[in-house]
Amino acid sequence: MADQIDVDITVPNQTKYLGMIGKIGESLAHTLGYYQGDREELAYHLNLVLTEALANAICHANDCDPTKEVRVSITASDKELTIRVFDQGHGFDLQSLVKAKVEETAEGGRGVQIIFKLMDQVKYHRKGSLNVLEMTKHLH
Helix, strand or coil, X not given: CCCCEEEEEEEECCHHHHHHHHHHHHHHHXXXXXXXXXXXXXXXXXXXHHXXXXXXXXXXXXXXXXXXXXXXXXXXXXXXXXXXXXXXXXCCCHHHHHHCCHHHCCCCCHHHHHHHHHCCEEEEEEECCEEEEEEEEECC
């Protein structure tokens, strides 16, 4: 597809890259010529989702280990946008965090709940030696 956008970036396992990755999401929202919805809202949501997912990968999955990396892959077509965040961590139970109430989640989980609220589909799986958080937003 001629209008498909693919972004793939690997960053060191450091929180100082959160803003940069969030801005990539914002910029992408503004370049989607076929998107008919509120671009400012989409830009804000993509920034928030990317920042939350990357922070979780860096701080929780990879335990803030500076020898590890985080990879972010974004694919956008005229129908949907998919973000994949790959980490080298030990993994977690996505469904247990989703089912927990925000008040019960004193130490984490709020970011995952935000991601579920803003995205249309969220999956978490293992691919080889990496964990993958896959988030999809329908653009139609």
